[in-house]
Amino acid sequence: MKKISVYRPTTIEEAIQILSLHGTEAGVYAGGTDLLIRLKNRLKQAPSYLVDIKKIGNLRYIKEDAQGGVQIGALTKLAEIAESDLLAKKYPVLVQAVKTISSPELRNASTLGGDLLQEVWCQYLRGGYSCWRNGGYICYGAIGDNSYYHSAMGGRLCYAVYPGDAAPPLITLDAKVRIATPSGMKDLTVEQLVPGDMMVDGRIQSHVIRFNEILTEVVIPPPKTGFRASFEKLRPRGVWDFAMASASLGLQLRDGRIDDARVVFGGISGKPFRERSVEEFLKGKTLNAELANQAPASALSNAAPLKYNATKIDMAKGLLTSGLDKLAREG
Amino acid sequence: MRQASEKFYPWVAYVSKMTGKPVRLTLAKDQELAHMQVKPENIQKFKVGAKKDGRITACQREFFVNTGERSGGGGSGGRSELYLHVIPNWKEIGNDYRTNSMTTGPSRSNMQQEFKWGWEQMMDEMAEAVGIDPVQFRLLNVQKPGTKVTIESGGPTMVLMPEMEKGFLTYDSYASVEVLQEGMKAIGWEKRNPAPGGNPGRFKRGFGMAMSQHHAGRLGYHEGEVGFERTVKRGNADVYQSEIELNADGNIILHFAQPDSGTNHGTGIATQIAEILGYTTLDHMRLSWGDSDLAPPAPGWNSGLSTQLQGGALCKAADKLRQDLLKRASDTLKTDAARLQIRDGVISSKEDPKKTTTFAALAKTAEGRVIRQHASCCHPGAIGRAMNRGIGTCFVEVEVDTWTGNWRFIRAAYCHDTGNVINPLLAEADMNGSLVQSTQVATEAIPWDREFPGTRHFSVGYLSYRLPTIMDVPEQTQVFVNSLEPRWFFGTKGFAETAIGAPPGAIANAIYNACGVRIREHPISKDKILAGLKTKATGKA
């Protein structure tokens, strides 16, 4: 492993100063369950200066705000989200999704901020291949074994899928994030945060956080009456694995009819894939088992599978039916 | 792994010589996969004929085996692993070829899963073709006690043996019928839907089974038997030696050279020795294993031979030690050895309990304050001495989600005939591991990159080396048919690898029974199930 230096700032301002000082050589270190693995696997792209933000006091909380929404600090552990009674009551879909992330041991260490901003898990990158995300000029995933970690919805330079399971349900909940920057705080929707496969500060990443910015908080608006949501994930094994495909649904219902819909697929594209054509298809329709069977026909018509991953599209469609079917049965 | 690790011996020896210290080499998982050996890729084609009553009359098996960078990895295409059934006419056409892929060879048993996977699916397809339940079809065709085998019909592991009569060996200790019948009971086979995919609804359950036996009966000869002398004289026998030592503290030290890499056979062997020497606990048993400086030579560690032959040599040595101690006690106590009894290190007269001595006391008066005995066993070649074989079945129930292609285990039942089981707790644990490993073999792609062969691939640790996790392993029932094997110490037959070859076929057959999708190409994966279901629904591939 290369030599690293670890800073332990106690304020966000101090952390931003250090990040600014070292530029893209530095990286925020939260739970480390993604970052430290990249370092151990000797990835060229891994930072040399780690800015451990765990000594910053006010980034780990789950609290209700005055409007009835919930704020979650970026350093909140995934395990704390999985066990939160408040979140289970207000946004059960988020708790359900987080419970399917990695394993109980890893969730004790991983943070929500880290899950949203984690690096892709393409086996070529993680194996140290010199690809676009690791200082090279080629994508092995596009031409290699792309059965699991790669996009079936096309790509630009990097074909890895966005791996996080927290972002898709947060998008269905219309959640926002708060980001500390050298020039003050800025807000983005989660959808804006992770547009996938972006060139930021000269490197490819799935999110838009710049080298000297820190994600501080996720804010979820108050739940509306008649809102129902589901999360379905298909993974190779019952624990540890990332989604081969996932489907997060959020439906605003009135008298059994769908007023508004959010449909976000995970594990199939470089970003949480919001499928607006299905959202449009669902709007105004009555939620029932028949609709669940019809919906996939309107989904993912732009699919561009690679050699080994066309099945992700069929799986995602199956999960869409499954999610709608479950919500219809709940009545 | 012995063959694959040999290439590291010079380096280990060199480093050891330079440092003057013992050296242990441990490879990281990705290096292990890249530098040790993996199962060979292969294609098998069967042409099988059966009579209307379900009896197989002829089988032609054609196979192509990628043996990697050295020949021998696929050998005979695992024929001996398959040789479980009475098939009067058998034709084999085999092709081994070398490629630049990774070294191939035994991994999680020798050629079992990779060949039985095809064979056991073929057996199910044949059963369906003749309209017989798959278990009944196997019961009809499987070898049974009384089946006569010749060198020609026995497959490549058959060798000439002293027990052969008129060119035949006859199976005598072989619970092939019982493992099928008991397995059926354990899984509740009667609940199986006879129509593949016939259960209604999105989540469909199905049952499947497969059989397995390891290449040979693991019964050998021990010194003092005629077969031992003859086999050793023949010159191609592996001789397992052991030494047993009683010291002045009253402890028994078992010296054997074979290592233990997690099999825990030491416990099984110690249990047997304790019993031979009259101990009711293992408190006085001490193991000294894995170091050829401290133990007489023995061949490599493989194929369920450790408890049988390394352990057999120790049992024989313990027997000799027992006789020796009785003789010494007889001299000390002035009592006929036949009138002495042994219990927990104390030898006493059966008639006069006051006449006693102890193991420790006898050792103290011996030269060098220790009493040693040495013994040997051998194996007659690739097959066991007589027609006993360990045999197993694996029965599974699975559930397929027909909307997503996901599948999961509901239950599994392993049923074995491995002779007398010495340590049931250990045996059950071993079989849990066996199902985990074999399931991975069945469900994971070969461990190298399909597009960039020869490169490393397993760099995301257990994220890409996908052993089933605790969440994936089903509730498992273990049935041990303790069949009679009077020729060997405690009636054991050799346990390891018996049923480990069965799960891939059993899972594939269960998935077929659940949803009507037959997966003929390894591995069993969700995408193939989904694609199969799509083809069934649309009629288009």
Ligand SMILES: Cc1cc2nc3c(=O)[nH]c(=O)nc-3n(C[C@H](O)[C@H](O)[C@H](O)COP(=O)(O)OP(=O)(O)OC[C@H]3O[C@@H](n4cnc5c(N)ncnc54)[C@H](O)[C@@H]3O)c2cc1C
């Ligand atoms: C075996 C395994 C299985 C997994 N399975 C899943 C899964 O099923 N689903 C899933 O969603 N994830 C999965 N993960 C990923 C895991 O959830 C992430 O590694 C974890 O959430 C990252 O959080 P962390 O706090 O450890 O982040 P770190 O490793 O510390 O950081 C991750 C990245 O985010 C950046 N970062 C972290 N926090 C901030 C912040 N506040 N501001 C700016 N940048 C920040 C870091 O610089 C780094 O680049 C798995 C990981 C492993 C090892």
Ligand code: SF4
């Ligand atoms: S998919 Fe992305 S991470 Fe993987 S090899 Fe291509 S550029 Fe690298």
